[in-house]
Amino acid sequence: xxxxxxxxxxxxxxxxxxxKIFCGCSTRFGAGPNEHTCQICxxxxxxxxxxxRKVVEFTIRMGxxxxxxxxxxxxxxxxxxxxxxxxxxxxxxxxxHPLAERGHIDILxxxxxxxxxxxxxxxxxxxxxxxHDERNPWSYVDFNxxxxxxxxxxxxPDMRSPEEAAEYLRRLRDILVYLExxxxxxxxxxxxxxxxxxxxxxxxxxxxxxxxxKNMNSFRNVQRAIEYEIRRQxxxxxxxxEVVQETRLWDDAQGQxxxxxxxxxxxxxxxxxxxxxVPILISPEWVEEVRRTLxxxxxxxxxxxxxxxxxxxxxxxxxxxxxxxxxxxxxxxKLCGQPKIVSNWVMGDLLRYLNEQKREIKDSPVSxxxxxxxxxxxxxxxxxxxxxxxxxxxxxRSSKKxxxxxxxxxxxxxxxxxxxxxxxxxxxxxNPAQLAEYRAGKExxxxxxxxxVMKITRGKANPQLVNDLxxxxxxxx
Amino acid sequence: xxxxxxxxxxxxxxxxxxxxxxHFGRYPLKITKDQVEYVAHLARLEFSEQEKERFTTQLNDxxxxxxxxxxxxxxxxxxxxxxxxxxxxxxxxxVRESLPHxxxxxxxxSESGNCFRVPKILE
Ligand SMILES: [Zn+2]
Numbered sequence: 001x002x003x004x005x006x007x008x009x010x011x012x013x014x015x016x017x018x019x020k021i022f023c024g025c026s027t028r029f030g031a032g033p034n035e036h037t038c039q040i041c042x043x044x045x046x047x048x049x050x051x052x053r054k055v056v057e058f059t060i061r062m063g064x065x066x067x068x069x070x071x072x073x074x075x076x077x078x079x080x081x082x083x084x085x086x087x088x089x090x091x092x093x094x095x096x097h098p099l100a101e102r103g104h105i106d107i108l109x110x111x112x113x114x115x116x117x118x119x120x121x122x123x124x125x126x127x128x129x130x131x132h133d134e135r136n137p138w139s140y141v142d143f144n145x146x147x148x149x150x151x152x153x154x155x156x157p158d159m160r161s162p163e164e165a166a167e168y169l170r171r172l173r174d175i176l177v178y179l180e181x182x183x184x185x186x187x188x189x190x191x192x193x194x195x196x197x198x199x200x201x202x203x204x205x206x207x208x209x210x211x212x213x214k215n216m217n218s219f220r221n222v223q224r225a226i227e228y229e230i231r232r233q234x235x236x237x238x239x240x241x242e243v244v245q246e247t248r249l250w251d252d253a254q255g256q257x258x259x260x261x262x263x264x265x266x267x268x269x270x271x272x273x274x275x276x277x278v279p280i281l282i283s284p285e286w287v288e289e290v291r292r293t294l295x296x297x298x299x300x301x302x303x304x305x306x307x308x309x310x311x312x313x314x315x316x317x318x319x320x321x322x323x324x325x326x327x328x329x330x331x332x333x334k335l336c337g338q339p340k341i342v343s344n345w346v347m348g349d350l351l352r353y354l355n356e357q358k359r360e361i362k363d364s365p366v367s368x369x370x371x372x373x374x375x376x377x378x379x380x381x382x383x384x385x386x387x388x389x390x391x392x393x394x395x396x397r398s399s400k401k402x403x404x405x406x407x408x409x410x411x412x413x414x415x416x417x418x419x420x421x422x423x424x425x426x427x428x429x430x431n432p433a434q435l436a437e438y439r440a441g442k443e444x445x446x447x448x449x450x451x452x453v454m455k456i457t458r459g460k461a462n463p464q465l466v467n468d469l470x471x472x473x474x475x476x477x
Numbered sequence: 478x479x480x481x482x483x484x485x486x487x488x489x490x491x492x493x494x495x496x497x498x499x500h501f502g503r504y505p506l507k508i509t510k511d512q513v514e515y516v517a518h519l520a521r522l523e524f525s526e527q528e529k530e531r532f533t534t535q536l537n538d539x540x541x542x543x544x545x546x547x548x549x550x551x552x553x554x555x556x557x558x559x560x561x562x563x564x565x566x567x568x569x570x571x572v573r574e575s576l577p578h579x580x581x582x583x584x585x586x587s588e589s590g591n592c593f594r595v596p597k598i599l600e
Contacts, residue, residue: 017570024573033591037581053567075558082521084595132597140592143581268519273558281564 001238003199005230006207007165008157011172012150013182014126014190015058021125021149022049022092022277029188033142041147043087049276051076055149056099056280058181059123060290062151063100065175065297066118070287074099074280076123077271084141085128093152094122095271099280105175106299107167116168117156126150157196157207162226166219169193174298178323186218193222197229199237208233209243213257215250225250229257301326309339318347325361328368335372338379345371345392353396365399366392374402386459387411414461417469420453423461424473427452438474449474508536 020027023040039047063070077095103118128143153172159165173191176182184191198210213229216222228250233243248257296304298320305316305326320326325346332342350366374391377383383391383406394405406412414420427449428435438445453466513533517524524532575581587594 019570019572024568024571025575026572034581034593035578035591036575038575042576042581050566050568052570054570056567080519084593084598130598131592137597138589139595139597140589141595142592270519275559278559278561278563278566 001234002202003230003234003237004202004204005160005162005226006157006198006200006210007159007162007226008196009155009159009165009168010194010196011153011155011169012126012192012194013062013153013176013184015055015149015151015181016183017052017054017058017149019052020147021052021055021123022147025147027148031144033140034144036144037146041087042143043089043146049092051277051280052149055123056282057290058149058179059099059121059151060282060287061179061181061294062153062176063103063121064287064291064294065179066100066103066105066121066153068100068103068118068121070100070282071097072282073097074282076274076277078274079124079269079271081267081269083127084139085130085143085146087128087143087146091125091127092274092277093124093271096273098122099282105168105171107164107171109164109167114158114164116158116164119154119156121151121153124150124152157198162223162230165195165226166223169219169222174321178295178297180295180323189217192217195222195226195229197226197233198243199230199233208237209245211243211245211257212247213250214247214260217252221250221252224255225257228255232257295323305329309333309343311339311343315340315343315347318351319343322361328361328364331368332371332375335369336375336379338375341375341378342371345375349389349392350396353393366396370395370399370402377402377406381413381415381462382406383411383413384459384461384463386454386463387413390459411460414457415465417465420457420461420465420469421473423453423456424449424466424469426456428473435474439476446470446474508533508540 014027017027019025020036020041023038025036025038025041028036040049060070074094074097076092078090079093079095080090082089098120100121101119103121104115105118107114107116126145126148128141128146131140131142133139155168159168173182173184173186176191177184182190186192193216195213195216196210197213198208200206200208211229211233213225216225229248236243244259247260249260250257301320302313302316305311305319306313309316311319319329329342329346332346333339336342350364350371354361354364374383374388374395377391378385378388387406390409391402391405391411394400394409395402398405400408414423431449431452434445434448438449449470450463450466453461453470510529510533513524513529513536517529517532582588582591582593585593
């Protein structure tokens with residue numbers, strides 16, 4: 001039977017605050033076990049959590065960027081359950097009154113725009129980390145992550161294919177990274193995704209029974225896990241069975257999802273308002289204040305680049321992949337005023353070198369000023385475009401200024417007519433046979449002589465001058 | 478606010494949630510032994526049959542006593558979750574020193590390599 005897939009995603013994004021959500025412990029990654037813990041994030045009795053204002057601001061930012069309504073009233077609730085990584089026996093989260101609700105983002109797939117609804121965005125604290133002993137019946141708990149601020153972004157069940165789900169996730173991550181509220185690193189777990197997947201016969205309105213997929217730590221795995229789950233559920237329905245509502249774990253090595261049997265037990269979180277935390281009232285003024293600090297998002301930037309710099313949509317989409325790259329580009333354009341040429345160098349040489357070494361733009365050895373200066377050197381005739389490739393490579397290797405590289409390596413373009421005439425004469429003298437053939441009508445040999453002159457001048461001759469002189473001198477006129 | 482329903486009930490549960498619990502605090506109460514067993518299970522507590530009977534009676538007494546609050550006229554009074562009228566208590570995002578090394582684990586019943594050691598639970 002033909003089925004339609006229905007997917008909703010729950011994303012947990014770790015916020016880039018310096019301190020935890022309810023205490024002053026550092027959120028920095030990489031400290032020794034339990035070094036970033038205190039009475040509050042260890043859940044000692046009698047302590048009082050106090051909300052980090054920046055967590056609220058960051059959440060409002062994400063709410064606005066995804067066109068949500070920011071609720072005027074919010075509070076925290078306790079989600080009660082037992083697990084060794086949860087020191088208090090409850091997680092502080094938001095339940096009845098989340099900070100933001102009813103938004104959307106647009107995704108682009110095969111040139112078609114589709115709107116995915118955002119049900120809600122709420123704040124909560126992360127749990128600790130469990131390390132399991134391979135040989136002994138023990139687990140070890142590190143509470144450094146306990147109390148690190150998260151936002152949970154819940155989508156509507158609006159996605160209809162694994163590709164749509166992956167694209168939604170990418171867009172969501174781009175927005176978080178652009179807003180500078182999350183580093184979006186899926187492998188390290190600062191951007192995590194659970195997927196609710198169900199299928200229904202094509203044309204049927206009612207949703208089928210869904211399963212919740214967990215443990216997917218890359219965009220590719222989210223897509224693979226959903227693909228697998230669709231096949232699994234289709235098989236069950238086709239053979240007359242029923243899909244069981246359950247949580248399933250993605251196994252990357254086996255490429256399968258497995259039922260999480262231990263979690264089949266009743267979950268009753270008994271949410272109730274946390275009496276330790278007072279309500280949050282968000283005034284329209286506060287929302288406006290945050291709105292004013294919102295950066296331009298990727299799609300807006302892309303449109304602006306096309307309009308303002310007259311570059312192709314493709315260039316603009318590549319150059320706005322990250323805010324840092326877009327800023328790099330704009331800085332270089334500002335310094336040399338050549339939008340398309342800067343785009344070519346950044347997308348071509350610079351990104352190629354960076355990708356080869358898996359380096360990010362912020363670690364680029366070449367600065368926007370370097371790129372602009374080099375383009376100026378081409379424009380004013382100091383170097384040719386061909387020599388510039390060499391200069392760029394050296395610039396990337398040594399971080400030296402292009403003018404210094406040109407001087408040190410003697411790469412200045414030869415624009416002196418006398419010097420180029422000499423080179424042309426030499427080329428003609430060395431290749432009498434080709435000269436004769438050319439003069440007999442084999443015009444294809446023109447390129448051969450260009451190459452010879454360039455070889456003699458070690459690529460430094462001004463190409464236009466070489467062309468002009470060759471045209472004149474080869475014919476013997 | 479009373480006890481609320483689960484976000485996502487799982488039907489294959491070993492212990493099922495008694496229906497009446499979701500109406501907690503809104504209708505005349507009658508706590509059943511089923512509910513005592515259910516709550517005890519969630520809290521990972523084990524009771525004898527005798528204790529279950531006793532707690533059922535006691536919980537009913539307590540809740541009936543609290544029921545008295547329903548006699549108060551609360552027309553026009555907003556529901557509150559706090560006894561004090563305070564909102565927006567925030568702290569700035571500033572890192573403060575954590576507990577000195579070793580003190581975090583001072584109360585740990587068992588530890589290893591600066592971690593709390595617990596019986597293994599695998600998902
Ligand atoms: Zn702490």
